[in-house]
Amino acid sequence: MEQLLALFSDYTFQIVALGTGFLGLLSGVVGTYATLRKESLLGDALSHAALPGIALAFLLIGKKDLVYLLGGALISGLIATALIQWISKKSTVKFDNALSVVLSSFFGLGLVLLTHIQGLENANQAGLEKFIYGQASSMLLSDVQLLLAVGAGILVLVLLLWKELKVFAFDPVFTQTLGFQTRILQFILSAMIILTVIFGLESVGVILMSALLIGPAVAARQWSDRLGVVLILAGLFGMVSGVAGTFISSIGRQIPTGPTIVLVLSLIVMISLIFSPKRGLIIRWVNQRRKKKAYIKQIEEKQERSEKYAR
């Protein structure tokens, strides 16, 4: 117990838990829109596509300043999104195929640049690879402050554009007929996803970021049919898994934070899929059995009646 108290008052733990918790909240909210637009894998592609941007930004300024690196990631992420949308809209190429080609060639470019950087005589370069796996424990107060500022901006934007984003998420064509600029909305949504993803890169890494976008949204979707409730729940689930993952990885020895967060999140998703009172697997099974029984009863009654009639 004392150990726990000591942990909670630990400065590093507070910072990291605050960072991952807020990141979880943010990706829960943004991820809900992404999954509603059926673009949840875009997050996965973007997190890979951010790598060349990070490497290029480092090459240009020569030091590891988080703001510039994230700026580079933002730009290469936007380019990748535009490419994916362009290819899949202007040709018969399927969205998935465009996604995987862009993802791997951008990641390849990132590796090429990183290898080049490693060959340079620059002492600053060490640690750029941490963007691939993420290293939550190395979060600094300034990083968390930046995350809080940008994240709060995104949340305010979501509130301000509430009805626009809502109608766009469910029916983009209808949105256009209402006179909203769908292109601008698409851009805002993409930018929000990219910003969230690149903040996640630092703490959970390229590969696990997609889980953080999709997981909370899917889990929250099982408990409600209303967008507002789903958003709040998704944010909550994301936050809980962020904090719980950080907690578990700090009490155990040699447990990486990012993967632990994903494990906790997957547990929440599984519980939601199985136990949700409206759509869950258990309630579905019960309903099916009930229906089957009712149906058998119906048939039996019919049989009885026809037998009576025959007599």
Next chain:
Amino acid sequence: MLVEIYLIAVVVALACSLPGVFLVLRGSTMLSDAITHTVLLGIVLAFFVVNDLNSPFLIVGATLVGVLTVWLIETLQHTKLLSNDSAIGIVFPLFFSIAIILITRYAGNVHLDADSVLMGELAFAPFRRMTLFGMDFGPKVLWSMLIILIINVLFITFFYKELKITTFDPGLAAALGFSPVFLHYALMTLVSLTAVGAYDSVGSILVVGFMVGPALTGYLLTHRLKRMILITLITAVFNSLVGVKAAFVLDTSIAGMIAVVTGITCLLAFLFSPSKGSIQAIRNRWKQRKNLKKQAASSHIKS
């Protein structure tokens, strides 16, 4: 040494691009992205059982986990509780996380780190030699990938019509008595086998590019399956040769360079393809606009 790197690159590219053709046509390339990540868990688990990084059981275990991934994703998709791509995005990070946790906790002192699995380095591939009876038979990866390439070629030649019909019209295939499910899983087994074989030379993230890129180039350039396979193979060879050369000139990651070249050829095909290219589409639109104007003018004159 140099020749060996070229050879390995070409063989890996060929082996990957063949199943890629059918992945692209089925639009299930992100499934292969998931597989390439989850085979890491298979490698780790199999390693804990046999305790030998060179054991062939590693390949078997990893392939099994790859197929298990596909099965789990599809089971989730069938519940209709979440969309298809969400199912992919939930399953593979979970498997991957378990793998990373296992590696950091229990395999810290073995040469088994996520780095080498994810990013691989072709330049180091020739260092692992195949020695039989004290004789040197070239790099190990070359042999394993050659075997995988042969398996892929055999599968596709033997099941060509089955693959074709299940890809383009699964309903008809089922009605005719072919099993789309069986072929789907057979294809996915091949994909995971290829991904496992290629991971330590190419790295599992770039395997996706090796699988999808050439096939997508082929898809953009033709409407016929046989021709598409041919173009895919040619593109795969071209990409790997140019990529390796460029990597040597610029002194950088070989697999990364091949992935970049793959992306570029794909983009070129997308722009300049005579039938499906976007420049052609723009030209067609211009022509149509002109024709329409002409028609409108002539109908005015007539009236």
